Amino acid sequence: MALLDIKNLTIEYPDRHGTFTAVKDVSLSVERGEILGIVGESGAGKSTIGNAVMGLLQAPGRIGGGEVYLDGERLDTKSYSEMRPLRGKRIGMIFQDPMTSLNPLETVESQLVETIELHLKLGDKSSKARAVELLDQVGIANAAERIKQYPHEFSGGMRQRVVIALALCAEPDLIIADEPTTALDVSIQAQILELIKSLCRDRQVGMILVTHDMGVIAETADRVAVMYRGDLVEVGTTAQITQAPTHDYTKVLISAVPPSNHRVERFTRVDYQGDGESRVKDLDLETHWLGEGNRRTAESGPILSIKDLNKVFKSRTGFLAAIGASTHAVKDVSFDVQSGETFGIVGESGSGKSTIARLITGIHRATSGSMVYDGQDLMKPARGREAMLHRRQIQMIFQDPYSSLNSRMKVGQIVAEPIFVNGLAGSRGEALEIAKDLLELVELSPDAARRYPHAFSGGQRQRISIARALASRPRFLICDEPTSALDVSIQAQILNLLKDLQARLDLTLLFISHDLPVMRQMCDRIAVMKLGEVVELAEAEAIFEAPQHNYTQQLINLMPKFEKIEAA
């Protein structure tokens, strides 16, 4: 008998438009000591399954059919309070964001002890001893001292270890981990995954690992269930799913994952249920507006030179005095970007990579150093129309497709705005026509101009964002984590689009990301940043094949490796 047996589970969310079925007729099982990965893109219903097993579906969600058994004991018919003795005791849960899953006002000890006393019926003293032991087992040094601290005194990775310790308190048989490493940096992600794997093996705990990240699955899971819009499309061993997927959707998903071990020119284009790319509009750039401003001056050589760039943020506290801590976000950074290349900056959170983008675009002012773009000093404010227009050649694509578009403006207005603001078209009507062309160029229908951003998905919004950047006739495009908020299949489309546009428009790209496999696909040269400093700068292939700096080696080693047999 399997540890967890889910039979024909259906989960529904009734709302004003009818009933939305989040999970349709899904059957799964988990054995002791086994890690079952559930993978899928947003809206696949993968988290919902975990919540349903726990009896913690958020209102108005409900189980519409099917059965859930834990060791033969039926769970889905139990009420909220009947499930309570099982939660924590039999089934543990690990949440995505360790920053918000601990009560900030209680010490780690009191949160652990409360849970241990409840489930194991131990006395105060032995509970405390057990709590220290647990912390020690999840790899927290000085457990006896650190247990007296509050959550805010722990780093993100350490907090996730505390969360895992809390989930393990009562030695549950099953653990549901919902994107347990998504909020963490790559190096910490690897440690946490290693910890999870060894805990499952040593304690013979079954685990459901919910994630959108194929790399995490490939490294951690024994078996994989692939979900698409509420349907379970394929279940198999990890090797089978990653190397020889049978279902069309799984194939799309696998082919869209950027390989970490080699570079491909383009991502293979597989359409699944019509949500793939549409045809590309063939604009004649010789005659079209977009081609007009394209002075091709510096054909080779650096288009952007940065020397000894520094940025210190002062955090002001108090309302009279300017006392407070300062952070050195960018330290003596120097690099050149060659015309026409894709230059990558990679680093973990807090490395200062996004700050550099905002220094180049002038959103933040540099503390010291020099930045020269195509002969223009970026450290000084631009004077005169020509200088301003020159500076507008630098445009940016942002990380969050939801906040990067003004939700109160129609898409047409959003894309046309840069055109008439900078006087690049005779009239507003003309600007709007150009905007429609640009929308087609990024593979959207020109009808999109008449609608508001909320009518579009994340990937489509990112296309609108690219069209807006093109409307300034840019030559230098900064992409700040342009795909980190997108599903992997959409990510592949956007990366393809960026590559196409770069080739057709002679764009220089500054590509900023934390995602190493994506960097490998996109960049010619890469600068690796750590805590505000560039620790290594080399050709992309050199970075991956022969990293020189310790930190780079560590990053390359720890990145989740997802390698597959290339489709012939």
Added chain:
Amino acid sequence: MESWRRFLESDFFYSFKKSPVAIVSFVVAMVLILSAVLAPLIAPFDPFNPATLNLMNGFTQPGEPNAFTGESFFMGTDDQGRDVFSTILYGMRISLFVGFAAVFLAMILGVALGLTAAMAGGRTDTIIMRIADIQLSFPAILIAMLIFGIAKGITPPDMRNQVAIWVLILSIGLSDWVQFARVVRGAAMVERKKEYVEAATLIGRGPVIIALRHILPNIVASVLVIATISLALAIIAEATLSFLGVGAPPTQPSLGTLIRIGQGFLFSGEWWILFFPSVTLLLLALSVNLLGDWLRNTLNPNME
């Protein structure tokens, strides 16, 4: 037409249709506001025209004919023989005029200062928000009274009655801008950090245009919510000031003034002089408040 159809299909209108409380309070508020606006057409008497008043009609019970004149009044008459129904309609005109004008003043001031604080940041922000904080630590009604007292001290005694209404608007408006400024600043700070604002900067938009064309439309919903709730508060504040005798002058009685007058008859049995103005004030404040509450619940979760 197109936008009207879109409105009818919107979630906003849907949740309005689904909320009996919202519909009822909307209807009540509209009826009250319309009857105040149309008071000269609806009111059976002009309570401020001495020619139509008959002291003999004093203290007529509601709905019963007067013992001396035989005239009958739907809501009775007060001590001077004025028709209570008519005085309420005219009183509501004053209350609503002061309420709307004060909210308008507070809104203009608060939105302007809140946006400035959010966009300028640094010292400007600190100074504006410090003033707001200090003022917020005192109840609006106290600030209004202080402004009222000072204004009274500045204006010559023979002018006081004429300017009283404007002083009232000024004092309530100035006491209430803080709510707008805080909400607008908070919402604008959130918007300012969003990437579309960076994008607008990058294409060459200046801070003033960004504030007015990009940020303001995104926070209009919050302003609308605060404005509705503020209207209820302003009506209550006006009534309170007038009740305390530091608001609308006896020559232009508002609902609060009428209640102040009516309170004198509480112990002597002429209940209607107090009762009807009080109920009107309650209905007005309650319906506007319920609408504001519903707006806040409806608009806030959907505000991206």
Added chain:
Amino acid sequence: MLKYILRRVGQSVVVLLVVGLVAFSMFRFVGDPVDNMLGQERTVEDIERLREALGLNDPFVVQYWNFLRDAVQGDLGVSFRQGRSVVEILIERLPATLELAFVSALFAVVFGVGLGVYTAIRPKGWLTQVILTISLVGVSLPTFLIGILLIYIFAVELGWLPSFGRGETVQIGWWSTGLLTASGLKAIILPAITLGLYQMTLIMRLVRSEMSEVLNSDYIRFARARGLPERSVNFRHAIKNTLIPVITITGLQLGSIIAFAIITETVFQWPGVGLLFIDSVNFVDIPVMAAYLMFISVMFVGINLIVDILYVIIDPRLRSEGAA
């Protein structure tokens, strides 16, 4: 932590200075003090002598400094209307207002927090809907109408409680208390409810919305996922986190109770400082208005300081930041 509190004290001093400036400006520029004090029969020499004696010819900053110095020493001038020391009048009236404010604050906090927690824990219950509806009516009901309504029911119709005044008072030193006599206790019930009701609804709605938000947070979901009983989830994990924002606003609300007392005191003819203030506004008695303003701000600053200290006690994040 000490640094944090010292900084707050510093800020309080700034607030007091600003309020002092407003009060002083009122003194100095609203109406001519000389005009007010001398009456109709006066000579140019009288005026000049008085101006000199009052220091009105000194530079503005010197005058402000003198005003502050006098204020700290307990001299806030002489009432235009009563011709007595303003501080003397204030102290005479103070106990009545403070007792009223204390009793209604107690009422507001106990019922506000209790009902707020109840409605947050049972968001769908019928009692919650009833409480919420009544609370909206309560917010829409102007304080003076509540007072009149209570008087009508309990004093006029039922005749159970007095409709005005403090009842009998007992003198303890300079403090006159109504809390030690039966008639005094009876007299405070209606005014205290009137004054506290509005604050109670505000506190209740605030507690409810904060607590609902906390109950939806990840750490509460995680606490539930660990199988902790509802009692512990609600009363151990949720309440403490709810209190942090609630304490600040509640502190502000309680500070404003003293000022709100103006209305209640008028309705119930309660002989406190609020009644004094409303008279002073009516008669443009500027020194009394200014003194009242100063008094209110001292009370407010004091309450705020207590709130800040409570904050540090509850939130460990503040404690360690203060230490760093």
